[in-house]
Amino acid sequence: GNSVTQMEGPVTLSEEAFLTINCTYTATGYPSLFWYVQYPGEGLQLLLKATKADDKGSNKGFEATYRKETTSFHLEKGSVQVSDSAVYFCAPTGGGNKLTFGTGTQLKVEL
Amino acid sequence: DGGITQSPKYLFRKEGQNVTLSCEQNLNHDAMYWYRQDPGQGLRLIYYSQIVNDFQKGDIAEGYSVSREKKESFPLTVTSAQKNPTAFYLCASSNLAGHNEQFFGPGTRLTVL
Numbered sequence: 001g002n003s004v005t006q007m008e009g010p011v012t013l014s015e016e017a018f019l020t021i022n023c024t025y026t027a028t029g030y031p032s033l034f035w036y037v038q039y040p041g042e043g044l045q046l047l048l049k050a051t052k053a054d055d056k057g058s059n060k061g062f063e064a065t066y067r068k069e070t071t072s073f074h075l076e077k078g079s080v081q082v083s084d085s086a087v088y089f090c091a092p093t094g095g096g097n098k099l100t101f102g103t104g105t106q107l108k109v110e111l
Numbered sequence: 112d113g114g115i116t117q118s119p120k121y122l123f124r125k126e127g128q129n130v131t132l133s134c135e136q137n138l139n140h141d142a143m144y145w146y147r148q149d150p151g152q153g154l155r156l157i158y159y160s161q162i163v164n165d166f167q168k169g170d171i172a173e174g175y176s177v178s179r180e181k182k183e184s185f186p187l188t189v190t191s192a193q194k195n196p197t198a199f200y201l202c203a204s205s206n207l208a209g210h211n212e213q214f215f216g217p218g219t220r221l222t223v224l
Contacts, residue, residue, distance in 0.1 A: 098211075101153045102153055
């Protein structure tokens with residue numbers, strides 16, 4: 001089955017720092033790839049997606065590029081804010097219309 | 112507003128009692144899903160349904176049951192057979208056409224005393 005490996009957290013950054021959260025996956029076929037964000041005590045919100053190789057998903061200053069050759073979908077943001085503090089999940093699609101979630105990476109942004 | 116609602120947000124039950132968590136969506140999505148999230152961990156799939164009156168077990172179905180009598184509703188029952196039911200439960204839905212993007216409800220935190 002599919003699997004996802006995300007970098008372990010927590011990742012602690014100062015405001016305006018550059019963010020990278022690594023994500024690699026194993027999957028059969030050509031999955032769609034998603035990043036979700038979860039704020040404390042809430043459900044997951046879709047942050048961005050990419051549906052084919054070399055696609056770049058972007059939203060709210062976050063970006064991720066679908067790299068088929070390295071099976072990666074790393075999340076980046078040029079300048080983080082305190083309000084970006086949350087847990088981020090990488091998720092490729094799998095068989096049966098399901099998603100496979102990584103363990104999540106907690107981001108803490110400090111002033 | 113279109114979306115997914117889960118109720119209640121917090122739920123307390125005594126050990127040995129069954130409890131049912133509600134999930135409703137008005138997005139006209141075909142598929143619905145239940146996940147369990149434990150502190151510091153990712154999401155684990157409990158059950159999912161792609162069509163009314165049909166559902167499949169996910170990775171951790173033991174001790175749980177579901178029904179899908181209506182397209183918009185997918186209640187989850189946590190039975191007394193579930194050994195460690197205290198967790199955060201998330202419901203999601205998706206349209207089968209397209210890229211399987213799932214939309215999530217706000218979650219229910221279940222505490223078994």
